[in-house]
Amino acid sequence: MIRSDILDLMNMVMKKRGREPLADEGQSTREAGFRSLDFSEVALRIESKVGRELSFEAASMRQIETVKDVLDFFEEAIKG
Amino acid sequence: MHTQNQSIIVSGGSRGLGLHLVSRLLEAGNKVATFARSHTAAMDDLSAKYGDAFYFTPLDAVDAPGVTAFVMEVSDRFGGLDSVVNNAAIGQDQLLMHTDVETIQRITNINIVGPTLLTRAAIKHMMLSGGGNICNISSICGSRGYAGLSVYAGSKGYLDAMMRALAREVGEAGIFINNVAPGFFESEMSSVLRPEQLDTIKRRTPSGSLSNDENIFKVVDLVISGTTNMQGQVVFVDGGITS
Ligand SMILES: NC(=O)c1ccc[n+]([C@@H]2O[C@H](COP(=O)([O-])OP(=O)(O)OC[C@H]3O[C@@H](n4cnc5c(N)ncnc54)[C@H](OP(=O)(O)O)[C@@H]3O)[C@@H](O)[C@H]2O)c1
Numbered sequence: 675m676i677r678s679d680i681l682d683l684m685n686m687v688m689k690k691r692g693r694e695p696l697a698d699e700g701q702s703t704r705e706a707g708f709r710s711l712d713f714s715e716v717a718l719r720i721e722s723k724v725g726r727e728l729s730f731e732a733a734s735m736r737q738i739e740t741v742k743d744v745l746d747f748f749e750e751a752i753k754g
Numbered sequence: 755m756h757t758q759n760q761s762i763i764v765s766g767g768s769r770g771l772g773l774h775l776v777s778r779l780l781e782a783g784n785k786v787a788t789f790a791r792s793h794t795a796a797m798d799d800l801s802a803k804y805g806d807a808f809y810f811t812p813l814d815a816v817d818a819p820g821v822t823a824f825v826m827e828v829s830d831r832f833g834g835l836d837s838v839v840n841n842a843a844i845g846q847d848q849l850l851m852h853t854d855v856e857t858i859q860r861i862t863n864i865n866i867v868g869p870t871l872l873t874r875a876a877i878k879h880m881m882l883s884g885g886g887n888i889c890n891i892s893s894i895c896g897s898r899g900y901a902g903l904s905v906y907a908g909s910k911g912y913l914d915a916m917m918r919a920l921a922r923e924v925g926e927a928g929i930f931i932n933n934v935a936p937g938f939f940e941s942e943m944s945s946v947l948r949p950e951q952l953d954t955i956k957r958r959t960p961s962g963s964l965s966n967d968e969n970i971f972k973v974v975d976l977v978i979s980g981t982t983n984m985q986g987q988v989v990f991v992d993g994g995i996t997s
Contacts, residue, residue: 714851729854732847732902733946 675723680748683719684741687712699742710735713744717751724752755782756979761832762786763825765815765872766842768794770941771891774967775839775974780804782975787828789813790842806831815842815868825875837887837978838876840869840913845943846906858905865909870916873931877924885928887978890917891970892933894992910935914988921986930985932977937992939965961993 685695693707703713713735721727728751738744757779767776767788773796779786780800787809788797797810809831813820829835843865848857873888880886895903896910917933924931938944938955947955956964973991976982990996 710849714849717852727854729848729852729857731946732849732852735849736948 675720675752677745677749679723680716680720680745681741683716684708684712684744686719687715696741699740699745701741702739703741703744704739706741708741708744713738716744716748720748720752726754728752755975756981757784757837757975758782760784760836760978761828761834762837762839762978763828763835763872763876764788764839764841765868766790767810768792768797770943771936771939771967771970772839772841775841775971776800776808778968778971778975780808785809785832787824787832789815789824815872816863818871821868821871822875825872825879829879834883835876835879835886836980837889838872839974839978840872840888840890842868843891843906843909843943845946846904847902847946849902850904853905861905861909865906866912869913873916873920877920877927877929880929881924881927885980886930887980888917888920888929888931889974889977890914890931890933891974892917892935892988894935894937894990894996896935897988897990898996917988918986925985930980930982932984932986933988934970934973934977935988935990935992936965936970937990937995939967939970955995959993959995960997963993965991965993 688695696706717728730751738747762779762784764772764776764786766772768790776786776788785807789811791812791814793812800808809828813824844861846861869890890913892913893910895907896914914933917931921931956962970991973989
């Protein structure tokens, strides 16, 4: 999975929740309305695409502030 | 001080709350034994200060034969066993859907199987010696929901439920079993909480402050003193956040 696939999944979740698509990587997740449960849903969708579980601490989720942080986080998690 | 001249086991006394409980109980003239997986410098300090009244050995709470042998060893060294404080535990900071199976097993083993084994070994001893006191350190998480703590919370809820059943099983034998359920307090376990989160918890706490080791000690001291006739209860030490 590449970065744009992850962004697509994020936008799929945003659309499902009736929210505007994410504008750019610098956008704040809080302002965009991308919540922690949305983050979890993206994680689960990535898990089913890569065929394995991604487990991580809640502390790492709490450090996320921007769309870029989410993409970086999942890129790293996928590398394992 | 309510607890005096007792022989006491506190699990997980190498640091955090356990270390405070051990130190304060020793100060009051009790004999105290503890174990943890790793040795800390504080264990040497207590040995130097209290000599034979203190005993530490490295032990994993889930090592069943080790725990049974520890209870026998303490009873032999101290000439009996009056009270046990089940304090050793590990925390969690993961949403369940992102928690791997090994972590779930580790938490349930240490936080559920561990105190069950120690309690079992202790009550066998207490049955034969005419009674004693068991105090489990549970948590407000056993009774209230906090995200990221599901497995940990389940383990604390287990301790509360087991305690009530055991009070019925062994109460008649003069064994008093109760739980002390602290709110969040500062320690290595709660260090995952950011200062803003701790501030939010304080704001939502009627007393306006988190409990500290000494607040919790005061209640544990009373609970294991054998002077209260309190049986099968969970006592919250949380500044009123669960009120
Ligand atoms: N901190 C909080 O906010 C909070 C709130 C409510 C309730 N509590 C409860 O209060 C108690 C003490 O917590 P704390 O914050 O003081 O924790 P802590 O600082 O993490 O200390 C835990 C102690 O337990 C020992 N331990 C852990 N796993 C063990 C194992 N498998 N075998 C033997 N010893 C083990 C540790 O030593 P090793 O790691 O070397 O084994 C250490 O001595 C726990 O029951 C906790 O659930 C804590």
